[in-house]
Amino acid sequence: MNDLINEEEFIKPIKYNPWKWFLLFYGVVIGYLICKFLFKAILKENSTYVYPLFAITDFALPFVMIFTKKENMHLPYKNIIVTVTGVYVIYLLVQLIQIYLSITNPLIPKDLYYYMAKNCVINQSILLGITLIIITPIIIFKRRKNST
Numbered sequence: 368m369n370d371l372i373n374e375e376e377f378i379k380p381i382k383y384n385p386w387k388w389f390l391l392f393y394g395v396v397i398g399y400l401i402c403k404f405l406f407k408a409i410l411k412e413n414s415t416y417v418y419p420l421f422a423i424t425d426f427a428l429p430f431v432m433i434f435t436k437k438e439n440m441h442l443p444y445k446n447i448i449v450t451v452t453g454v455y456v457i458y459l460l461v462q463l464i465q466i467y468l469s470i471t472n473p474l475i476p477k478d479l480y481y482y483m484a485k486n487c488v489i490n491q492s493i494l495l496g497i498t499l500i501i502i503t504p505i506i507i508f509k510r511r512k513n514s515t
Contacts, residue, residue: 385442399428400457
């Protein structure tokens with residue numbers, strides 16, 4: 368009779384789904400980029416002092432996404448790499464859309480647009496590599512610390 372009353376047998380453990388958090392965070396990143404674009408448009412001439420703040424925020428967002436929840440550190444490495452790459456793909460797409468929208472200016476040669484697009488891809492690839500090089504040892508250290 369006691370075995371029939373035991374509720375623990377009927378309760379299924381809830382499996383953690385990180386993609387709900389990551390998709391929400393991608394929405395936050397898109398909202399941040401829209402605000403950044405509008406802020407740059409408002410402060411056309413006096414925005415040079417704000418660029419370092421934007422660069423730090425761009426670099427810090429993947430770290431916030433991974434390290435805000437402890438469950439994210441126990442994900443497989445491929446999931447972590449895919450999610451961080453997703454943030455930088457969003458950054459890259461926004462930059463390429465901005466370049467595409469500015470193509471209509473007849474005073475700027477088309478070769479310059481190609482150079483700007485290539486420069487964006489290279490910069491985002493370098494930032495992605497640096498971010499992954501920093502995140503991976505931190506996750507390894509935290510996993511070892513939690514296992515002991």
